[in-house]
Amino acid sequence: MSKELIRLRDVCMAFDDELVLDHLNLYFNDKEFLTLLGPSGCGKSTTLRIIGGFMTPTSGDVLFDGVRINDVPPYQRQINTVFQKYALFPHLNVFENIAFGLRMQRRPDPNDPTGKKLVKIPEEEIRQRVMEMLEVISLKGFEHRKPDALSGGQQQRVAIARALVNRPKVLLLDEPLAALDLKLRKDMQIELKRIQQQVGITFIYVTHDQEEALTMSDTIVVMDKGSIQQIGTPEDIYNEPKNAFVADFIGESNIIDGVMLRDNCVKMYGREFPCLDGGFEPNEPVDVVIRPEDIDIVPKEQGQLVGTVTSVTFKGMQYDIIVDFRGFKWLIQTTDHCPEGSRIGIKIDPDGIHIMKKSKYSGMFGDYSSFSEEYDELDDASLLDEEESEDET
């Protein structure tokens, strides 16, 4: 559909012998909204900084429109960045912040036939372009404010305008919404998507928030420990996770050991379940993913499996209940109330079962024995930023 703009070829990055990116191969299409998604320390910010030119990869190539740009400094790349916490210049007002990039620019003098003479952008044009940008971000009338007299959401939009005014081919966004509160974050997600469609350029977006990624992206790249786990559309990633890590990281998943007896039939807990997957060796051990919302609760005599409810949490739209099936705990989301300690049966439709090949992540995820802690971890992760979190204090 659209052409390739940036390619990372065999990119490695190491800090003090610690491999942060492990032979990364990735390409980005023009006008696409691509999200790098992964937990803290997975290398997504590093990838972004390499594309932005703030880091040079230890090995491998960065290609822009087919040209190697490893050693091109940031100020010579047609790429702009929106930083975590915005990095607006506190001593400049909104107008000057947005105009900053334009004032730095030199371009060939249109009146010079040789085209070698470089001139500044005329003040009139700067004013016009900044005002246009203010319109795009709906902040007209704020041009004389200093950044610290703006709310977080407004600062965020100024940061985006400051980058976009330079008409880059690519906009990099490094967890730009992490510092906003939930409500504002939701609004900004829609706003960002709108802006991207309006200006029609490539957005490369870094986040650890899977919901954000699912909402905005055309393509999601799930990363862990410096390598890519899966690339795909949000639907692909959610519905067809490649391994236990992806299944667990995107949404909630119960991951159970199973054996693929034949196409469309998997065996768990000694029982056969019909499913829609195929192409495995007969009797191949597999990971079975069952989303909490795909499980129906039925009277225990009708259930494919029977288990005991060990915990119930009210979530508003539904209850999150933890059910113990022979020592392995499942998360089930249901609108029915099942009291703690009751025995229930469950039924899973064939399209609710997703079969994955075994991977190094098998057995690490998908058990809800320590349900509450897992939520805590996610919360913590949102407070941290990546590699250089040590330098924060």
Added chain:
Amino acid sequence: MKKRNSTFNRVFTFLVFLFLYAPILLLIVFSFNAGESSTVWQGFSFHWYRELFQDRLIMRSVYTTLLVSLLATIIATFAGTFAAIGFYSLRRRQRHLLTTVNNIPMMNADIVTGVAMCLFFVAFFSGWSSFATWVNGIQSVFELPTRLTLGFGTLLIAHISFNIPYVILSVSPKLRQMDKNLVDAAMDLGCTWFQAFWKVILPEIKPGIVSGALTAFTMSVDDFIISYFTAGSSSSTLAMTIYGMTKKRVTPEINAISTLLFITVLALLVITNIREARMEQLEQRRRDLPTATAAEAAKYSSPSSSRLPAMLGAGAAAALVICAIWVAGRNAGKPVVNVCSWGEYIDETLITQFEEETGIMVNYQTAESNEALYSLLKSGAGDYDVVVPSDYMISQLIEEDMLEELNYDNIPNFALVSDRFKNLPYDPDNRYTVPYAWGTIGIIYNADMVDEPITSWDAMFSTENAGNVLMFRNSRDAMATALLKLGYSLNTTDEAELREAKELLAQAKRDGVYQSFVMDEVYQKMEGGNAAISAYYAGDYLSMLDNTDEPLEFVVPEEGSNWFVDAMCVLKDAPHKEEAEAWINFIASTEANLANMDYIWYASPNEEALEQYPAYYEELYEEELDPEIYEIMAASQETLDRCQMYLVLPYETRSLYNKLWTELGI
């Protein structure tokens, strides 16, 4: 209960402030005293401030202080800012390590820093000397100076190095507060690193840089100890000059200059603090702002208000530096002579006169005592041409081959020196010295406070005036009084005799004879009528008479006393020997001796000056010079015959002196 507590608190607070500020307040008040006393108020006047601005020694050191402080501040601010940025970009562990290393010099005792720098410079110079000699030996294209000395350069280096940590300390927090993505953001938007520094980092850390510079400047102006060890002989900061002046006595002029210094430092501190407070307030308000209106926001963040004063300040600083460099350049290359003498020991108009007549610049400095001078010379920090030590110290210097033989052809005025002061025991063949002044030690007493005139050293040891006697606070002079009373030689090396003398002092001390052991505090005590008896120098007695209505008398006791000569000598390998001899010749002239005698109240060794002084006095003050006074000033040969000179003591005896002095516990 509560009420009483708060009263108590208030009184307590008041007392704390009183203790803190009363001395400074007193100093400020007395800087406006019309009279010369530091204890008696004689009316309001700006006299001492006027005097101050005419005092070339002080004005020159003010100039040196400003120049060194400004240059050191500028360079240290520059270096410190970039160092802080360097620290900032390091990883945390290295940064912590470096920050600690940076903090140590600030915590370190100044005296250690000062001595260490002095030693370092001296060591470097000696290394340089061999290197330069070697370089000059193997080629003849250019010639390196082989002899480097402590001076303005080393003073500046020292100031820069102790200022840098303060700049780093105040810039670092600003860098840490800064969003670390700002530089990346600027580079992302088209800046090179240096443009990013200029457009983004600098405006962010500017408050830190300014307060760092102010702190550095304050520290520089304030510093005494480190300057003292690194300034060498050719430069003297204000603090050093004040210190030199207080050696003799605290004149109201010192009050005046100290007041100015205090006010300068206070002003700088106030500016720094107000700045910081305003910054914090601004920050606070900005933090609270998101709810405020745009108009208010614009008000708090308007940048234009601080532009003009900042530019004016920068302009003034630049002008000062240019001015200073111009003056320094004008003076560079002129012949100079570095002189080290005692405080209040010369009529300073003589220096100006000499400079005008010969075109030779005089760097005039003062030392505290013979012993202090000796250690200064030994350490290599005292790079003087001419020194004016006392007799016994001269012998020691000759013994240690630290003096240069003089070429008396260049000092024709030596012929004017009375034969009585030639070929004295410290320089038997008179090859090294030209006498400067001489005098006697005696007993000063307040006639109203003693029953009958004092004639004997007994008075220094008898309980009759217990609690009203002042004794020397230096071992040689104090022991001398006891040796004289016991009838022993002042130069005895006999341990038993010395122990007996020490026991005499110890007994008197136990009996409460001594109010205190003093040097220059003697002025206040005797002038104010706070003590009855004191052993001290004749010249100082005469100075006291000028400032008091107390009936003070001076006597050279019947047992005899010490008489001393201070003489000018040139140090071995002095770089400006010719200029030094010109200076010595000038000071040895009759006119100079007359002026000096009148100023310092010590007798001249110049035969003509001794004869002409009474007439000179009469012409100047339109009153006759009291012959009794003149006899005290310039004792007759008869009196001198009763007196002994100090000779240099053997090493063991000097150690014994130190030991006994320590045992005495003063």
